[in-house]
Amino acid sequence: MSEYLFTSESVSEGHPDKVADQISDAILDAILREDKHARVAAETLVNTGLVVLAGEITTTANVDYIKIARETVKRIGYDNADMGFDYRGCAVLVGYDKQSPDIAQGVNEGQGLDLDQGAGDQGLMFGYACDETPTLMPFPIYYAHRLVQRQAELRKDGRLPWLRPDAKSQITCVYDAETGLPKRIDTVVLSTQHAPDIDHKALTEAVIEDIVKPVLPPEMLTAETRFLINPTGRFVIGGPQGDCGLTGRKIIVDTYGGAAPHGGGAFSGKDPSKVDRSAAYAGRYVAKNIVAAGLARQCQIQVSYAIGVAQPTSISVDTFGTNKVPNELIVELVKRHFDLRPKGIIQQLDLLRPIYGKTAAYGHFGREEPEFTWERTDKAEALRADAGL
Amino acid sequence: MSEYLFTSESVSEGHPDKVADQISDAILDAILREDKHARVAAETLVNTGLVVLAGEITTTANVDYIKIARETVKRIGYDNADMGFDYRGCAVLVGYDKQSPDIAQGVNEGQGLDLDQGAGDQGLMFGYACDETPTLMPFPIYYAHRLVQRQAELRKDGRLPWLRPDAKSQITCVYDAETGLPKRIDTVVLSTQHAPDIDHKALTEAVIEDIVKPVLPPEMLTAETRFLINPTGRFVIGGPQGDCGLTGRKIIVDTYGGAAPHGGGAFSGKDPSKVDRSAAYAGRYVAKNIVAAGLARQCQIQVSYAIGVAQPTSISVDTFGTNKVPNELIVELVKRHFDLRPKGIIQQLDLLRPIYGKTAAYGHFGREEPEFTWERTDKAEALRADAGL
Ligand SMILES: C[S@@+](CC[C@H](N)C(=O)[O-])C[C@H]1O[C@@H](n2cnc3c(N)ncnc32)[C@H](O)[C@@H]1O
Ligand SMILES: C[S@@+](CC[C@H](N)C(=O)[O-])C[C@H]1O[C@@H](n2cnc3c(N)ncnc32)[C@H](O)[C@@H]1O
Numbered sequence: 001m002s003e004y005l006f007t008s009e010s011v012s013e014g015h016p017d018k019v020a021d022q023i024s025d026a027i028l029d030a031i032l033r034e035d036k037h038a039r040v041a042a043e044t045l046v047n048t049g050l051v052v053l054a055g056e057i058t059t060t061a062n063v064d065y066i067k068i069a070r071e072t073v074k075r076i077g078y079d080n081a082d083m084g085f086d087y088r089g090c091a092v093l094v095g096y097d098k099q100s101p102d103i104a105q106g107v108n109e110g111q112g113l114d115l116d117q118g119a120g121d122q123g124l125m126f127g128y129a130c131d132e133t134p135t136l137m138p139f140p141i142y143y144a145h146r147l148v149q150r151q152a153e154l155r156k157d158g159r160l161p162w163l164r165p166d167a168k169s170q171i172t173c174v175y176d177a178e179t180g181l182p183k184r185i186d187t188v189v190l191s192t193q194h195a196p197d198i199d200h201k202a203l204t205e206a207v208i209e210d211i212v213k214p215v216l217p218p219e220m221l222t223a224e225t226r227f228l229i230n231p232t233g234r235f236v237i238g239g240p241q242g243d244c245g246l247t248g249r250k251i252i253v254d255t256y257g258g259a260a261p262h263g264g265g266a267f268s269g270k271d272p273s274k275v276d277r278s279a280a281y282a283g284r285y286v287a288k289n290i291v292a293a294g295l296a297r298q299c300q301i302q303v304s305y306a307i308g309v310a311q312p313t314s315i316s317v318d319t320f321g322t323n324k325v326p327n328e329l330i331v332e333l334v335k336r337h338f339d340l341r342p343k344g345i346i347q348q349l350d351l352l353r354p355i356y357g358k359t360a361a362y363g364h365f366g367r368e369e370p371e372f373t374w375e376r377t378d379k380a381e382a383l384r385a386d387a388g389l
Numbered sequence: 390m391s392e393y394l395f396t397s398e399s400v401s402e403g404h405p406d407k408v409a410d411q412i413s414d415a416i417l418d419a420i421l422r423e424d425k426h427a428r429v430a431a432e433t434l435v436n437t438g439l440v441v442l443a444g445e446i447t448t449t450a451n452v453d454y455i456k457i458a459r460e461t462v463k464r465i466g467y468d469n470a471d472m473g474f475d476y477r478g479c480a481v482l483v484g485y486d487k488q489s490p491d492i493a494q495g496v497n498e499g500q501g502l503d504l505d506q507g508a509g510d511q512g513l514m515f516g517y518a519c520d521e522t523p524t525l526m527p528f529p530i531y532y533a534h535r536l537v538q539r540q541a542e543l544r545k546d547g548r549l550p551w552l553r554p555d556a557k558s559q560i561t562c563v564y565d566a567e568t569g570l571p572k573r574i575d576t577v578v579l580s581t582q583h584a585p586d587i588d589h590k591a592l593t594e595a596v597i598e599d600i601v602k603p604v605l606p607p608e609m610l611t612a613e614t615r616f617l618i619n620p621t622g623r624f625v626i627g628g629p630q631g632d633c634g635l636t637g638r639k640i641i642v643d644t645y646g647g648a649a650p651h652g653g654g655a656f657s658g659k660d661p662s663k664v665d666r667s668a669a670y671a672g673r674y675v676a677k678n679i680v681a682a683g684l685a686r687q688c689q690i691q692v693s694y695a696i697g698v699a700q701p702t703s704i705s706v707d708t709f710g711t712n713k714v715p716n717e718l719i720v721e722l723v724k725r726h727f728d729l730r731p732k733g734i735i736q737q738l739d740l741l742r743p744i745y746g747k748t749a750a751y752g753h754f755g756r757e758e759p760e761f762t763w764e765r766t767d768k769a770e771a772l773r774a775d776a777g778l
Contacts, residue, residue, distance in 0.1 A: 002716075
């Protein structure tokens with residue numbers, strides 16, 4: 001009978017922080033297309049009428065940064081100042097510097113104190129998987145993403161022509177304390193930017209009927225489920241005009257929606273020599289394979305690194321009592337089956353490709369597109385066999 | 390006998406992301422000094438030779454933003470381009486807009502759909518406390534902060550004159566799986582920016598003797614403890630020249646070092662009508678009082694909000710089996726003893742004061758300075774009595 005609540009949120013591709021993430025990753029992809037060995041840390045700030053590109057890039061690629069920034073904003077749908085942003089009319093300032101040679105010597109193979117390819121920074125990263133959904137993601141973040149994805153779909157195909165790019169969703173789920181599984185949805189919050197000519201009542205009805213209900217599993221909605229649609233009452237001003245956006249400011253939306261801890265490092269704009277990104281992807285890969293192998297129903301892994309050092313400084317695993325084999329054995333299996341040095345991760349997950357644009361909205365994890373190599377469960381069988389299951 | 394590792398990190402006030410946080414909070418404080426009812430969302434980007442101030446500010450205060458930005462950089466110690474940044478010579482661009490009136494109507498009392506003061510945004514926030522240290526903070530983040538604080542102290546008082554402002558620390562701790570308590574320190578990582586004229590060996594020795602050993606509890610250091618000091622081998626280029634800094638990019642350093650989940654919302658630069666900040670502070674206050682009351686040894690609370698709505702959309706509590714009374718009762722006690730509407734939080738914790746500068750480095754939680762009202766345990770006795778303990 002005992003229950004508890006858990007809440008996660010997501011944002012659409014038109015949310016200003018996500019606009020920044022998508023510009024950063026578009027620039028990373030453009031560089032990787034020409035220069036696999038570039039070092040990229042591309043940060044973006046967007047505000048009313050303004051895009052600032054800053055960070056550290058060392059590359060031989062010849063990339064038109066301003067053009068990529070404008071094209072990304074256009075693809076998202078900000079093509080008119082009425083919408084809060086116009087890809088044609090915004091200023092784009094470019095202030096990239098090169099990677100510090102002091103950092104580069106720690107990261108480059110054969111240089112620095114560790115001759116292996118060292119981690120691009122210190123830090124801690126978590127990976128997580130659980131059996132709440134078929135993609136082995138927690139329920140609330142999985143469906144929060146689907147809501148804003150649906151918002152973008154109906155906006156782009158014109159079915160709800162008054163929708164505008166900026167949106168946020170939030171799902172509060174009731175969990176069964178015994179099983180740890182979601183039982184029903186308590187509250188859905190959805191705010192979407194809109195044209196000035198639709199009133200709040202019509203908008204609320206359309207959002208519930210055409211966005212919320214088609215996406216959420218009907219058996220999880222009850223007569224008590226609350227829908228809070230555009231609860232400020234008005235959301236015409238949106239995008240970078242309503243809120244300044246920065247790369248790396250939606251790191252919980254990007255990962256597990258708070259269902260697992262986060263190490264703090266952002267993903268977008270970073271090439272995979274940065275363990276903030278690559279080791280978090282590897283962590284998801286490890287955790288997902290452990291759950292897929294049936295070694296546990298829920299798995300969280302923490303890894304950490306020292307800058308310039310290849311081997312992780314720590315690896316630990318938590319299975320919250322859902323494990324079929326001892327946790328110590330799982331740690332052993334992780335070390336045996338996964339090379340968690342930066343170079344090992346990059347090779348195993350084939351990360352030196354221009355695949356990052358797609359990751360920069362609707363979550364880096366739980367995705368089914370082929371680029372998301374870290375979602376493969378190709379190690380599950382070997383793990384299972386090695387665990388004697 | 391069973392053990393596991395856990396790692397947390399911190400950064401010094403000279404780290405570029407923290408420079409951005411400190412500028413954002415210095416601007417917030419300057420505004421609050423003149424105008425308690427201002428709406429402030431001050432974002433900052435710092436890069437080689439550049440400070441960008443952007444975001445949304447609605448205030449009657451008359452504040453010299455550029456001067457505050459320069460003074461903050463000076464106080465941190467970047468007063469020469471040799472150091473990676475010079476407060477006199479950097480460019481400062483100011484691009485603040487006003488708070489969107491569509492958001493303001495949801496937040497202002499007596500406007501919008503909910504006539505109470507609504508939450509400034511949707512979102513989820515966590516609070517956490519545990520009995521690993523006297524301040525009821527997890528051990529690794531607590532000591533990671535102390536390491537970089539010590540680095541700044543020895544730099545500023547001139548004892549180690551070759552130290553420069555930028556630094557990072559990381560602690561990997563061995564935990565006893567039975568008790569869940571820290572047993573010993575496995576690895577310490579410390580990277581500090583330095584003058585070019587000190588060699589790696591001398592630096593390593595001085596850092597271990599003068600920074601690491603005076604700070605860490607000696608009984609937690611063993612013959613096996615590893616020290617990784619400046620593992621790239623060189624760290625002369627630092628600060629905003631070595632790495633672009635953004636407000637809100639050290640949210641795990643700001644909170645519990647990954648020992649608890651994070652909702653994703655940043656703190657610095659935000660006035661307390663933004664629940665990202667005020668409700669995370671309230672969450673800490675609640676969790677700390679529950680542990681201080683002896684209701685549990687470890688407590689995590691999640692709250693969530695819908696924009697424009699005063700009452701939280703969810704409240705949940707996890708005590709990881711350390712509770713002395715049922716979790717359901719703890720949730721009840723929280724609702725009874727704490728007003729978690731934005732206005733209630735602001736009043737209870739007295740948040741409309743210029744107290745934010747100090748929070749912007751070395752952690753928002755576990756601090757003993759009087760400004761940190763959310764660290765008070767003044768509700769513990771009443772909670773204990775009400776729980777019948
Ligand atoms: C509420 S804003 C953050 C606060 C803002 N920086 C300020 O100064 O008030 C965060 C996000 O909420 C969404 N948002 C903007 N305007 C809104 C409105 N009028 N109603 C609901 N959501 C809105 C957008 O996705 C925006 O990026
Ligand atoms: C390694 S940098 C992040 C990566 C960087 N954006 C790049 O493009 O390589 C992150 C932080 O590490 C620290 N750092 C900078 N240079 C370093 C060095 N040479 N050795 C160790 N740590 C360094 C600074 O605190 C800096 O803010």
